[in-house]
Amino acid sequence: MTEEIIIAGFGGQGVLSMGKILAYSGIMQNQEVSWMPSYGPEMRGGTANVTVILSDDRISSPVLKKFDTAIILNQQSMDKFVNEVKPGGTLLYDPNGITHHPERKDINIYRIPGAALAAELGNPQTFNMIIMGGFLKVKPIVLLENVKKGLEKSLPERHHKLIPLNIEAIQKGSDSVETVHTL
Amino acid sequence: MGDVRLMKGNEVIAEAAIRCGCDGYFGYPITPQSEIMETLMIRRPQEETGMVVLQAESEVAAINMVYGGASCGKKVMTSSSSPGISLKAEGITYLAGAELPALIVNIVRGGPGLGTIQPAQSDYFQAVKGGGHGDYKLIVLAPASVQEMNDFVDLSFKLAFKYLNPAMILSDGVIGQMMEKVELSDFKPRWTAEEIKEISGSWATVGKPADRERNISTSLDLDSAKQEIFNHKLQAKYRAMEENEVRFEKIACDDAEYLFVAYGSSARICQKAVEQAREKGIKVGLLRPITLFPYPTKAIQEMLKDVKGILSVEMSAGQMVEDVRLAVNGKVPVEHFGRYGGIIPTPEEVVEALEQKILGK
The missing domain is CATH 3.40.50.970 (Thiamin diphosphate (ThDP)-binding fold, Pyr/PP domains)
Structure with missing residues (x-):
């Protein structure tokens, strides 16, 4: 199994940390992982993206052009990556702020109202774990117990009290993902 | 683990x-x-x-x-x-x-x-x-x-x-x-002062004992004859490195008809390009120099009996390609592909470059 994922949105949405938690979850199930961020001027307030690869085998390139899954969290990222999902691949997006919805018919498309659900939970910082929940619902590549271990590993100890809230957010995301189009 | x-x-x-x-x-x-x-x-x-x-x-x-x-x-x-x-x-x-x-x-x-x-x-x-x-x-x-x-x-x-x-x-x-x-890696203790004397006491400034001249760290010698002798010594050292310390990795080279040569992050991108090219039926392998000096010149030369062309891939306008060409010495075509100025090439671009620059010949 190899899953090549791009997660793209605004800086501050938790894109990089979601990728990190996903990568740690992969390590918890003995997979090879890579996490390649955009860095530099982009991360200082603009768009942010990270390429995450989980694989049972040695990972070749950490830098990719085409992806099995794209997780898209703003319009700029949609414009940049909608055509970079491999045919048969998966696109998951938050419709918040999206003006041009994806229309491809050769990929699976799912929608998750992450920003709205985070507001409902009363904590905007749960946004990325809601998205994670939606992703794992449609692509269950890591077990929830390994995500929990991943959270334990990647969050500093003083934030461990927030893990139950994060798990709740993952559950909420998992329950709330909507199918737009499947093959 | x-x-x-x-x-x-x-x-x-x-x-x-x-x-x-x-x-x-x-x-x-x-x-x-x-x-x-x-x-x-x-x-x-x-x-x-x-x-x-x-x-x-x-x-x-x-x-x-x-x-x-x-x-x-x-x-x-x-x-x-x-x-x-x-x-x-x-x-x-x-x-x-x-x-x-x-x-x-x-x-x-x-x-x-x-x-x-x-x-x-x-x-x-x-x-x-x-x-x-x-x-x-x-x-x-x-x-x-x-x-x-x-x-x-x-x-x-x-x-x-x-x-x-x-x-x-x-x-x-x-x-x-x-x-x-x-x-x-596991923790190793730092060397003690005694260990440093034992390992490097013949040249390091660890204090002068009575039984030898003082050690001096310098690169200056105004006597040209001595400076030439010293340069001979350095060159002998570099030849010993070439003899003993060359490191490289070969990926998918056993049946390769074409070869990528790339190091560092470009080698990772080429590894993906190997997968993609082989899906298209192009038998390409990757030779990844791990030591850039000493360079795996002989390893490249040993590939020449089987490969018909080499693409050197690096994120530069073409630097390492000169060492590949020196090793190959005109026996097969060697071309360079690179992106630069901070742009990272995609595996797809590398495969396209292989098709255009090497297979197209």
Whole structure:
């Protein structure tokens, strides 16, 4: 199994940390992982993206052009990556702020109202774990117990009290993902 | 399994330095390698192993602190990115001229000049062919993974002390900034003063006993006859490195009709390009130089009985390709493909370049 994922949105949405938690979850199930961020001027307030690869085998390139899954969290990222999902691949997006919805018919498309659900939970910082929940619902590549271990590993100890809230957010995301189009 | 973590390449350089018993780090911040010193500052190894971590007032100061530490037989290092390495170039040639062991890490960014903070491999010539003045060589290691960032710190020090020569880890913003799974090395204690006397007492400034002349760390000898003899000695040392220390990796080379040659992050991209090209039925392999000096010249030559063409891939306008051409000596076509100025090539672009530049011939 190899899953090549791009997660793209605004800086501050938790894109990089979601990728990190996903990568740690992969390590918890003995997979090879890579996490390649955009860095530099982009991360200082603009768009942010990270390429995450989980694989049972040695990972070749950490830098990719085409992806099995794209997780898209703003319009700029949609414009940049909608055509970079491999045919048969998966696109998951938050419709918040999206003006041009994806229309491809050769990929699976799912929608998750992450920003709205985070507001409902009363904590905007749960946004990325809601998205994670939606992703794992449609692509269950890591077990929830390994995500929990991943959270334990990647969050500093003083934030461990927030893990139950994060798990709740993952559950909420998992329950709330909507199918737009499947093959 | 040992201590397995998810870490950035830069952070791993710092952690590996602490764990291999490094005595001192002297640096000055510059993107994309600042996490090396940041990690050391957060880890505070001075409280754990006694390793000194010092932010110098400039790159020039940092490399001269390395010279001082190395003269005392200590395991010392510095790190920077391209423009900072240019500033250190004088100190590096002095280290080579004084036959001092040290580690210099270059997390390369695009140039020339201040250039960009994005990844590049355009410092190959500087690392391998000189950078500073005079006939000297660095031992140059090119990690292609975060794991190798860990492994090559200790290896660099081993080689530097074996040959009494500065070693360089030549990496770039891709390997420095990305996180991968890494198994960290076990902790080794720093050398004691007694151990340093035993290991390096014949040349290091460890105090003059009654039974020998004082040791002096210098690269100056105004007597040309002596300077030539010294240069012969250096050249013999470099030939010994070429004989004993060449490292490389071959991927999918057994039935290869074509070959990529690439190091560091470009090698990772080429590995994907090998997969993609083979799906198209193109039998291509990858030869990844791990040591850039000494260069795997013979390994490339041994491939020539089977391969019909070679594409050298690097994030530069074409530097390492010259060493590939020297090895191949006109026997098969050798072409270069590169993106530069901080642009990272995609595997798809590499396959297209192979088709156009090599298969199209």
